[in-house]
Structure formats: C-alpha cells, structure tokens
Amino acid sequence: MLSQEDFRPVTLADRAFFERHYALYPQTHSDNTFTNMVCWNHFAQYQYAYVNGNVILASTILGVTRFRPPIGPRDPALMKALIRLAQDIGDNTPIVLIDPATAQWMRDLDPTLTLVPDRDHFEYVYRALDLAELPGKNYLKIRSQINKFRKNCRHTVEPITPANREEVMGFLVKWCEWKGCENDLVLAHEKEAVFYAIEHFAELPLRGLLIRVMSQVAAISLFERLNSDTALVHFEKGLPDCEGIYKAINAETAALLAGEVEYINRESDLGVGGLREAKQRYHPHHMVEVWSLKRDV
Known part of the structure; x- marks a missing residue:
C-alpha cells in the first residue's frame, strides 16, 4: 500500500x-x-x-x-x-x-x-506580548540588557526587502566569519539554510526584520505565520559589536508580531545546554511536544 x-x-x-x-x-x-x-x-x-x-x-x-x-x-x-x-x-x-x-x-x-x-x-512557544513587553520581575535582567543596548548603540529597525537583500547577505558573511561556520559542521549547514532563505526570500512565505547599528546591518530575524494564532521565528542572527543585540532583535520581532498573533514559536533547543537555558529564560507559555517511535531491539 x-x-x-x-x-x-x-x-x-x-x-x-x-x-x-x-x-x-x-x-x-x-x-x-x-x-x-x-x-x-x-x-x-x-x-x-x-x-x-x-x-x-x-x-x-x-x-x-x-x-x-x-x-x-x-x-x-x-x-x-x-x-x-x-x-x-x-x-x-x-x-x-x-x-x-x-x-x-x-x-x-x-x-x-x-x-x-x-x-x-x-519547541518553545511564548506569548507574543510577553516577548514584546517583557513584563514583571521575570524579565528584569533582559529588560536591563535591552535598555543598555538602546543607550549605547545608535540603531534603526527596518523590514527586510529586495532593496536591502544584498546588505543582509553581506551581514551573513560577517556572521559566519565571526562564528567560524567553516570549522563547525552544524553552523556550516545552518549557513547554507539561512543563505537559501535570503536568496529565495520572495519565493517563500517569509518576512524579516533587521537592526542597523551605525548604518550597518548588525542583526536579522526571519519569520512567518505558522497557523491561525502562532508565528514562527526561523532564524535570528546578530553580530557581537553591541551587547544585547540578540535580545533587541527578539523584542523588535515580537513587538511587530504581537499585533498579529497570540503566540510565537521559537523552535527547539536540540538538547544544547546553553541554548536550552537561554530559551527557558524567556519563560515559555507552553511546549510543542513530540514523540518518537522506537524499534524494539
């Protein structure tokens, strides 16, 4: 069959x-x-x-x-x-x-x-408003880091469009040089995935934001609507020039999406300890649980 x-x-x-x-x-x-x-x-x-x-x-x-x-x-x-x-x-x-x-x-x-x-x-799913507004004491440290970024780094936020696509590609080259993509098999595959997303941006149901620091692209996020009440963030990248920039692009993306959806899915941690801690630090509303079939041996 x-x-x-x-x-x-x-x-x-x-x-x-x-x-x-x-x-x-x-x-x-x-x-x-x-x-x-x-x-x-x-x-x-x-x-x-x-x-x-x-x-x-x-x-x-x-x-x-x-x-x-x-x-x-x-x-x-x-x-x-x-x-x-x-x-x-x-x-x-x-x-x-x-x-x-x-x-x-x-x-x-x-x-x-x-x-x-x-x-x-x-997968970690958060209330969009929580990520956008970072309310209460649970988010005190994150708010402090974003405020420090906004104070110390002159920046602007804009959507990713065909007009700035080449700049985004250049940013990704710098990001890979910083992260050492060529020496890390996982990052090398991720590099190819995110480059594909930008190269085919108009052919995919993607949207994106970027942050400029001193007129240069310093962070990006790529996302889409997953279902009726949830958006999905596929990629989020930043350069180390300004402390807190990852938290800033997270917050800017959430602020945009909070008016459209109730939840934001920020994918799994793949069992990576530091990544798991970082995702838990944002206090997910719920998890998308999945199971596997195991062959009896």
Missing part, C-alpha cells in the same frame, strides 16, 4: 500544494513547514508522499531515513502501512515528530508500539 516509490523530493514548486494542505491541517511544529524543508533540503533531503488525502514527510540525514506521521484524515490502514515501511528501511527511530494525540492513536492501533517523548525537539 505504501512504498518508497510513492515519495518524491520537496521543491520550491511544491509551495502552493503545501499551503493548500496545511490550510486544512494547520501545523504546530517548525520541522513540517515548507520553508524549513526547502531551506534545509541540502542537509535533510526532504521527500513527501500524498496518499488518501494525507501528506507523509520523510527526511534522509547521513544516509538514515526517518518518517513523520501522516498529515490528514485518520487512516488506520495507512498508518499501519507507514509503520511497516518505516521499520523496514529506517533505523532504531523510524518515525519521529509525532504529536501527542497521534501518539495515543498509534498506541490504540497497536499497544505493542514503543513511543517515547523526544525532549530535544520540543
């Missing part, structure tokens, strides 16, 4: 298809977004199948293929076929990014399945 031959690569030409499908089945996790897939295709080799009104996503990283659960109407036969296919060709974690409701449905279909939470890929 389901085979590898049913899958084909995700490309820019598929944007309208995914927008139509996700309008019917809104997403909550960043990894399923069309923007994420095309920007990270060089690394994850995304593919999809469309079967019985369901989209099934797969990615192949370092030769290992993993699947996502079907996105569409519940179809027990299709789910069972996917589990068989995934276990045939996948590793010990053949299906990933399973939302809690789907995890429970899978357990109901087959109580012998081993499903475990994948904390490293839980």
Whole structure:
C-alpha cells in the first residue's frame, strides 16, 4: 500500500500544494513547514508522499531515513502501512515528530508500539506580548540588557526587502566569519539554510526584520505565520559589536508580531545546554511536544 516509490523530493514548486494542505491541517511544529524543508533540503533531503488525502514527510540525514506521521484524515490502514515501511528501511527511530494525540492513536492501533517523548525537539512557544513587553520581575535582567543596548548603540529597525537583500547577505558573511561556520559542521549547514532563505526570500512565505547599528546591518530575524494564532521565528542572527543585540532583535520581532498573533514559536533547543537555558529564560507559555517511535531491539 505504501512504498518508497510513492515519495518524491520537496521543491520550491511544491509551495502552493503545501499551503493548500496545511490550510486544512494547520501545523504546530517548525520541522513540517515548507520553508524549513526547502531551506534545509541540502542537509535533510526532504521527500513527501500524498496518499488518501494525507501528506507523509520523510527526511534522509547521513544516509538514515526517518518518517513523520501522516498529515490528514485518520487512516488506520495507512498508518499501519507507514509503520511497516518505516521499520523496514529506517533505523532504531523510524518515525519521529509525532504529536501527542497521534501518539495515543498509534498506541490504540497497536499497544505493542514503543513511543517515547523526544525532549530535544520540543519547541518553545511564548506569548507574543510577553516577548514584546517583557513584563514583571521575570524579565528584569533582559529588560536591563535591552535598555543598555538602546543607550549605547545608535540603531534603526527596518523590514527586510529586495532593496536591502544584498546588505543582509553581506551581514551573513560577517556572521559566519565571526562564528567560524567553516570549522563547525552544524553552523556550516545552518549557513547554507539561512543563505537559501535570503536568496529565495520572495519565493517563500517569509518576512524579516533587521537592526542597523551605525548604518550597518548588525542583526536579522526571519519569520512567518505558522497557523491561525502562532508565528514562527526561523532564524535570528546578530553580530557581537553591541551587547544585547540578540535580545533587541527578539523584542523588535515580537513587538511587530504581537499585533498579529497570540503566540510565537521559537523552535527547539536540540538538547544544547546553553541554548536550552537561554530559551527557558524567556519563560515559555507552553511546549510543542513530540514523540518518537522506537524499534524494539
């Protein structure tokens, strides 16, 4: 019923298809977004199948293929076929990014399945107004750092547009030189993803902001509408010239989005200790929890 031959690569030409499908089945996790897939295709080799009104996503990283659960109407036969296919060709974690409701449905279909939470890929969702206004004592230190930035760094804020696109590309080159992208495999892949996003900015459902310090681009953010009440921040980059600039671009982005959405998804921490602490420091409203299917060994 389901085979590898049913899958084909995700490309820019598929944007309208995914927008139509996700309008019917809104997403909550960043990894399923069309923007994420095309920007990270060089690394994850995304593919999809469309079967019985369901989209099934797969990615192949370092030769290992993993699947996502079907996105569409519940179809027990299709789910069972996917589990068989995934276990045939996948590793010990053949299906990933399973939302809690789907995890429970899978357990109901087959109580012998081993499903475990994948904390490293839980995503942090904040109230947009909290990130914009930073109210109360919980945000006292962050407010202080932003105030210091505003006092010490003459800056302006503007949207990313075709007119400043080349300047943004130049900024990204400087950012990569500072971070040492060429000597860090993870950053090298991220560099390629964010460059792709800027190069194809007009072809993607992206918006962006930049901060100039002394007329030079010093920070950027790239974001989009995820669903009816949530925006998603895909990328956020800054140079070290002005202390607090990351907190400033975060706040400026939230201030723009707070009038449009209730929540902002700022993606996962991937299990990175310092990143986890930084994301928790902003006091998320809730997490987008995901589970993984584990093969019994």
